[in-house]
Amino acid sequence: MPNQKKETILVVDDSSDTRELIKRNLKSKKYTVFTASSAQNAVSILANTSIDLLITDLKMPKVDGLSLIRHVKENFKNIAIMMITGYATIPGAVQAIKAGSEEFLAKPFTDEELFTTVARILKNLKFRRRSGEKQKKLDMAGLIGESACMQSVYSKIIKSASSSATVLITGESGTGKELVARAVHYNSSRMSCAFIPVHCAGIPQELIESELFGHLKGSFTNAYETRAGFFQTADEGTIFLDEIAETPLSMQVKLLRVLQDKEIYMVGSRKSQKINTRIVAATNKVLSTAIENGTFREDLYFRLNVINIKLPPLRDRGDDIFLLINHFTEKFAKELGKPAVKFSDKALNILRNYNWPGNVRELENIINQIVVMNDSGKVDTVDLPSLLHFSAFSKNNPKKNLQEVISEHVLQVLENVAGNKSKASKILGIDRKTLRKHLEYISTKNK
Numbered sequence: 001m002p003n004q005k006k007e008t009i010l011v012v013d014d015s016s017d018t019r020e021l022i023k024r025n026l027k028s029k030k031y032t033v034f035t036a037s038s039a040q041n042a043v044s045i046l047a048n049t050s051i052d053l054l055i056t057d058l059k060m061p062k063v064d065g066l067s068l069i070r071h072v073k074e075n076f077k078n079i080a081i082m083m084i085t086g087y088a089t090i091p092g093a094v095q096a097i098k099a100g101s102e103e104f105l106a107k108p109f110t111d112e113e114l115f116t117t118v119a120r121i122l123k124n125l126k127f128r129r130r131s132g133e134k135q136k137k138l139d140m141a142g143l144i145g146e147s148a149c150m151q152s153v154y155s156k157i158i159k160s161a162s163s164s165a166t167v168l169i170t171g172e173s174g175t176g177k178e179l180v181a182r183a184v185h186y187n188s189s190r191m192s193c194a195f196i197p198v199h200c201a202g203i204p205q206e207l208i209e210s211e212l213f214g215h216l217k218g219s220f221t222n223a224y225e226t227r228a229g230f231f232q233t234a235d236e237g238t239i240f241l242d243e244i245a246e247t248p249l250s251m252q253v254k255l256l257r258v259l260q261d262k263e264i265y266m267v268g269s270r271k272s273q274k275i276n277t278r279i280v281a282a283t284n285k286v287l288s289t290a291i292e293n294g295t296f297r298e299d300l301y302f303r304l305n306v307i308n309i310k311l312p313p314l315r316d317r318g319d320d321i322f323l324l325i326n327h328f329t330e331k332f333a334k335e336l337g338k339p340a341v342k343f344s345d346k347a348l349n350i351l352r353n354y355n356w357p358g359n360v361r362e363l364e365n366i367i368n369q370i371v372v373m374n375d376s377g378k379v380d381t382v383d384l385p386s387l388l389h390f391s392a393f394s395k396n397n398p399k400k401n402l403q404e405v406i407s408e409h410v411l412q413v414l415e416n417v418a419g420n421k422s423k424a425s426k427i428l429g430i431d432r433k434t435l436r437k438h439l440e441y442i443s444t445k446n447k
């Protein structure tokens with residue numbers, strides 16, 4: 001591939017001879033090469049150019065190579081570093097490696113030594129970057145899905161992860177809001193600090209304030225110890241306020257104040273504490289309705305909704321359902337120590353057409369059920385819970401009477417099991433005699 005773009009290398013040396021020699025050599029191998037005669041020059045090139053490899057001299061007047069290496073290590077991810085020096089001493093090499101240099105080349109070196117070392121470092125760098133990308137995918141907290149609507153969720157996660165802005169995640173129940181909150185945290189610079197999920201609906205009203213902000217010893221009966229709240233625990237990290245619509249109005253005022261002032265008051269204390277906790281909130285309620293009903297503060301809504309990530313319901317995710325079925329099937333088969341389970345096309349079709357009111361969580365539960373029950377390694381329509389058959393074939397028929405729906409359903413089930421009456425009665429949850437009665441009814445109706 002003659003036109004393939006080669007890596008960019010910055011060569012830093014106070015000796016112009018060495019600089020030019022290395023530059024000429026590397027250019028002959030088609031690398032893009034920048035040079036700097038001092039660490040200060042190098043710092044400004046690094047700020048404005050995307051560099052893959054830094055090759056620096058150790059001894060330089062004013063700022064030496066070690067300080068430059070430290071600067072790069074602290075401020076740039078994924079720049080490889082190689083140190084060159086005329087003073088090939090072991091302590092020098094150790095220092096350089098400690099500071100973050102990957103390779104150490106002693107002057108004088110041959111062209112060949114230069115080429116092989118540079119090539120080796122760049123190969124390692126590529127490998128590191130690639131595994132970093134893989135890591136990134138994993139950092140989507142296990143979210144599965146390739147549909148366009150999920151792609152836009154991912155790009156929002158990545159964008160929000162590079163800031164500390166408050167995020168509001170909305171979407172129906174079971175659509176993955178908590179996974180998204182985790183993905184926001186674990187892709188952000190806060191990833192090494194705590195991620196604290198708080199289920200606002202689950203905390204008794206009288207305890208919410210102390211749970212969130214902590215309390216001083218003796219501030220109320222049973223406050224035997226001074227205790228930090230979730231906000232303090234999540235300092236420098238992320239607090240995930242789940243089911244935010246369920247927080248009482250009195251608490252909403254306090255949260256608003258936290259968002260405005262970035263400080264909290266422990267219960268029983270008049271002294272405020274500065275906190276640096278990122279807030280990610282989620283709800284499956286439509287907040288505009290809650291605002292209209294007076295149960296949610298509009299000003300808090302605006303403060304929370306700086307970045308909005310809206311999760312699409314499963315029924316809008318197209319073929320993602322097949323990826324999710326695969327994912328959950330493998331997961332549960334592994335957990336249960338069972339061999340892989342394969343779905344027939346017909347069974348997949350039924351799963352695809354079901355309306356999934358409970359979204360991904362419901363799908364996950366049903367796949368779990370199916371895998372637990374399965375012994376043959378194959379899943380056909382007959383193995384699907386009857387709920388799925390019924391909903392798949394009788395949805396959107398609000399004008400039909402019950403008998404018509406039942407008849408249609410009976411016929412569909414029969415068709416799915418290729419007319420096998422015992423399989424059909426098993427799915428329908430009725431005995432063969434009752435099935436026969438239904439069929440008699442159907443045949444008289446159709447006469």
Ligand SMILES: Nc1ncnc2c1ncn2[C@@H]1O[C@H](COP(=O)(O)OP(=O)(O)OP(=O)(O)O)[C@@H](O)[C@H]1O
Pocket residue numbers: 142143144145171172173174175176177178179180283284324360361364
């Ligand atoms: N895209 C997805 N890929 C893989 N698993 C998912 C996905 N979305 C949801 N899940 C799984 O579905 C279940 C429900 O997800 P989660 O708890 O994040 O939903 P939620 O939106 O917070 O639901 P609720 O509103 O009921 O709290 C979890 O077990 C989660 O792992």
Ligand SMILES: [Mg+2]
Pocket residue numbers: 177178242
């Ligand atoms: Mg949730």
